[in-house]
Amino acid sequence: MxxxxxxxxxxxxxxxxxxxxxxxxxxxxxxxxxxxxxxxxxxxxxxxxxxxxxxxxxxxxxxxxxxxxxxxxxxxxxxxxxxxxxxxxxxxxxxxxxxxxxxxxxxxxxxxxxxxxxxxxxxxxxxxxxxxxxxxxxxxxxxxxxxxxxxxKEALFELSVPVIPISDEIAVLPLVGDIDTSRAKLMLEKALEKSAKLKVNYFILDLSGVPIIDTYVAQIIFQLIDSLELIGVKAKVTGMTPDIVQTVVNLGIDFQKIQTYSSLKQAINTIHGRETSKTV
CATH class of the missing domain: 1.10.490 (Globin-like)
Incomplete structure (x- = not known):
């Protein structure tokens, strides 16, 4: 064969x-x-x-x-x-x-x-x-x-920037941990997107869980606040730790034009007209 x-x-x-x-x-x-x-x-x-x-x-x-x-x-x-x-x-x-x-x-x-x-x-x-x-x-x-x-990873990354509505007019972004370039960009994107979608009047950026910020992150915060104002949302920053304040001073970053508060509670009370703003 x-x-x-x-x-x-x-x-x-x-x-x-x-x-x-x-x-x-x-x-x-x-x-x-x-x-x-x-x-x-x-x-x-x-x-x-x-x-x-x-x-x-x-x-x-x-x-x-x-x-x-x-x-x-x-x-x-x-x-x-x-x-x-x-x-x-x-x-x-x-x-x-x-x-x-x-x-x-x-x-x-x-x-x-x-x-x-x-x-x-x-x-x-x-x-x-x-x-x-x-x-x-x-x-x-x-x-x-x-x-x-x-x-x-992308889903987990998005969870690291949780925009939370706490009332019809207020949304909060509580950040925890280091903020690198990618996370800072996502923070800007999600804050604008969620604020517009939720139609809030106030946006509070809570930094109490952030150990330190650098010049780039500070610039993103400024950009975020300016962008929010353009869509009619008033932005406030809370929870700036002594380390962050010291870094801001050492880097010569001007936070005078940004409404900052020691705690989230204080910022909310201010919105409700019960306290006055305290700036850095």
Whole structure:
């Protein structure tokens, strides 16, 4: 029997046994990673599709094989990431295909007295396929997780600038921790956006949880206050600690035009006409 015929028959054999081989991989993975049993049914379908691709690859050209594995890797990599499977668990799975299909290949080659060159060619196809699958699966998996991490960071970052309405006319932005360039820009953006949306008359920036500010942050505060005034919102600053006051003085930053108060309570009372403003 010619090598081409042996390749074709082996291709059909692997595809025919795709469900059985996929189940064998599933059992091995569940044994190694019991936590994966909850998503076994979802993974079983993808594994069966992959086994069929391995089978088809023995009668396809290099370009078509890579195209098929790339399409599978994109779909399966993304899906496995959404199932919360770990990349380590999934990558440790691919050698199982090499072992299981390799044993089937060895038996098939012996039965058909395949030449050493022919066996090497078939084994080389399988090894190449394993490498391609590993690559094409990993890329979308990593991209998906990177996007999720980015979205989580952005959501957490926005939570670091919480504009809180405390009445129909007053909104407060209580800041805690260091204010870097990115956070200062976000503070300006969110303060204007929320003030306009809430239609408040007063905006209070509370710095009692901020250890220190620099010239750039001070400039952003000035810019914020000027911008708020342009949309008809009166801004006040509260909670300036002694360290911040000392920094303001040392840097020569002029806060005289900004209404500042020692506490949030004092600023609110002033708005209600119960106290007078105190500036730095």
């Amino acid at each position: 010619s090598n081409k015929k042996v390749f074709e028959e082996f291709s059909k054999l692997v595809q025919k046994k795709s469900s059985e081989l996929a189940q064998e991989v599933t059992e091995k993975q569940n044994e190694k990673y019991p936590e994966m049993q909850s998503i076994s049914n979802d993974l079983l379908t993808m594994r069966e599709e992959l086994v069929k691709l391995f089978g088809e690859s023995f009668v396809l050209g290099d370009e078509e094989r890579r195209k098929n594995f790339k399409a599978w890797g994109k779909k399966a990599g993304t899906q496995c990431a959404t199932l919360n499977a770990s990349l380590e668990e999934m990558l440790n799975e691919f050698p199982e295909y090499r072992t299981i299909i390799g044993e089937l290949l060895k038996t098939h080659a012996k039965e058909h007295e395949l030449s050493i060159d022919g066996f090497y060619d078939m084994l080389n196809i399988l090894e190449t396929d394993i490498g391609d699958v590993t690559c094409y699966f990993s890329l979308p998996f990593v991209d998906y997780q990177a996007d999720q991490l980015k979205n989580s």
